[in-house]
Amino acid sequence: MALIAILAGDGIGPEVTTQARRVLDALGLDHQFEDGLVGGAAYRALGHPLPPQTLELAHRADAILFGAVGDPEMDGLERTLRPEQAILGLRKALGLFANLRPATMFPGLEDASALRPEVARSIDMVIVRELTGDVYFGDKGRGHTKMGLREGHDMMRYDEAEVARIARVGFEMAKRRKKILTSVDKANVLETSQLWREIVNEVALDYPEVKLTHMYVDNAAMQLVRNPGAFDVVVTGNLFGDILSDQASMCVGSIGMLPSASLNEWTGTCGLYEPIHGSAPDIAGQGKANPCAAILSAAMLLRHSLSDEASAQRIEAAVIAAIGSGARTPDLGGSHSTTAMGDAVLAALQ
Numbered sequence: 001m002a003l004i005a006i007l008a009g010d011g012i013g014p015e016v017t018t019q020a021r022r023v024l025d026a027l028g029l030d031h032q033f034e035d036g037l038v039g040g041a042a043y044r045a046l047g048h049p050l051p052p053q054t055l056e057l058a059h060r061a062d063a064i065l066f067g068a069v070g071d072p073e074m075d076g077l078e079r080t081l082r083p084e085q086a087i088l089g090l091r092k093a094l095g096l097f098a099n100l101r102p103a104t105m106f107p108g109l110e111d112a113s114a115l116r117p118e119v120a121r122s123i124d125m126v127i128v129r130e131l132t133g134d135v136y137f138g139d140k141g142r143g144h145t146k147m148g149l150r151e152g153h154d155m156m157r158y159d160e161a162e163v164a165r166i167a168r169v170g171f172e173m174a175k176r177r178k179k180i181l182t183s184v185d186k187a188n189v190l191e192t193s194q195l196w197r198e199i200v201n202e203v204a205l206d207y208p209e210v211k212l213t214h215m216y217v218d219n220a221a222m223q224l225v226r227n228p229g230a231f232d233v234v235v236t237g238n239l240f241g242d243i244l245s246d247q248a249s250m251c252v253g254s255i256g257m258l259p260s261a262s263l264n265e266w267t268g269t270c271g272l273y274e275p276i277h278g279s280a281p282d283i284a285g286q287g288k289a290n291p292c293a294a295i296l297s298a299a300m301l302l303r304h305s306l307s308d309e310a311s312a313q314r315i316e317a318a319v320i321a322a323i324g325s326g327a328r329t330p331d332l333g334g335s336h337s338t339t340a341m342g343d344a345v346l347a348a349l350q
């Protein structure tokens with residue numbers, strides 16, 4: 001029996017995680033669930049966004065289903081106490097360096113895409129985002145220049161081992177798909193990216209069957225709306241992956257559709273699973289959130305951490321069928337509530 005930690009967090013986090021939990025329950029599997037406080041909710045209750053008992057639960061669990069963290073009322077807190085530190089802290093503490101963000105156009109959702117249907121139809125890609133390095137985790141600080149001007153800095157840095165292990169995840173993923181890997185960087189300007197490119201080229205020698213292309217991130221952002229169907233697997237750093245995955249989500253209809261898996265190794269034992277979106281304070285508490293990304297994250301959890309491919313596919317098929325039957329939350333142009341969307345997925349579960 002596996003232990004699944006549920007860290008629902010803030011805003012729409014609890015709303016979408018509730019629907020994912022309903023779907024997991026409906027599978028009738030023999031798993032145990034334990035809830036933990038995280039983010040702004042944990043700060044309010046216990047004075048810290050990632051309290052020791054939540055970290056302990058995360059370490060003890062076989063997998064973590066995460067909602068979202070973020071609370072505008074806490075934007076003024078010192079950085080170490082902000083809700084977002086919880087997800088950054090979990091990623092770092094659990095060594096979750098590989099973030100898989102699949103973006104697939106589900107049949108029937110073409111009209112929800114920000115792109116023309118004929119452009120959007122062919123999208124089936126995975127962004128492999130490095131998750132524990134880059135400018136996110138480098139030295140950062142505030143100070144004053146000699147002239148007395150306020151300044152801030154964040155150090156962008158990778159070492160060769162960090163790049164090589166995420167590159168391997170990209171190649172392994174591509175090997176199992178269409179064998180096309182695009183490595184996205186900014187090597188024309190950044191030294192970090194120049195190292196990234198060199199290391200990706202070295203790892204490529206082990207994967208002659210994969211066609212590797214390097215692309216600058218600005219061009220990648222453009223190609224993602226010009227011809228997104230040309231992408232198969234994209235491997236990139238933490239910051240570029242964050243931005244490109246939000247962009248990819250609108251190409252397939254909504255940020256409420258994109259799940260993710262954060263793994264500590266390619267054949268991940270330990271994993272954290274979360275929608276790519278945040279706490280969406282603008283719609284929180286209104287029953288408007290699309291729970292599909294959270295539900296699809298639960299499917300990824302079963303696949304990657306619990307080796308239950310059959311159950312993962314059951315969930316994914318149910319989401320596709322629910323969409324096919326016309327179920328749509330407002331972000332997809334419909335009027336289903338969060339719960340009604342969960343109901344539609346449950347009704348479609350075979």
Ligand SMILES: NC(=O)c1ccc[n+]([C@@H]2O[C@H](COP(=O)([O-])OP(=O)(O)OC[C@H]3O[C@@H](n4cnc5c(N)ncnc54)[C@H](O)[C@@H]3O)[C@@H](O)[C@H]2O)c1
Pocket residue numbers: 012016067068069070071072084087255256257274276277278279280281282283288289290291293331
């Ligand atoms: N992993 C995380 O926990 C995570 C991820 C992103 C942002 N955040 C945090 O969330 C807070 C809000 O950030 P933001 O507004 O930039 O990003 P966001 O993803 O929360 O919301 C962006 C926009 O997308 C919409 N949206 C997001 N998820 C949706 C869903 N499931 N269904 C329908 N619409 C949805 C929102 O209503 C909003 O208009 C911030 O505090 C931010 O730091 C947390």
Ligand SMILES: CC(C)[C@H](C(=O)O)[C@@H](O)C(=O)O
Pocket residue numbers: 084087088242276278
């Ligand atoms: C909340 C924030 C720290 C996080 C990130 O930037 O990684 C979010 O945007 C995400 O995509 O998971």
Ligand SMILES: [Mg+2]
Pocket residue numbers: 242243246276
């Ligand atoms: Mg993001």
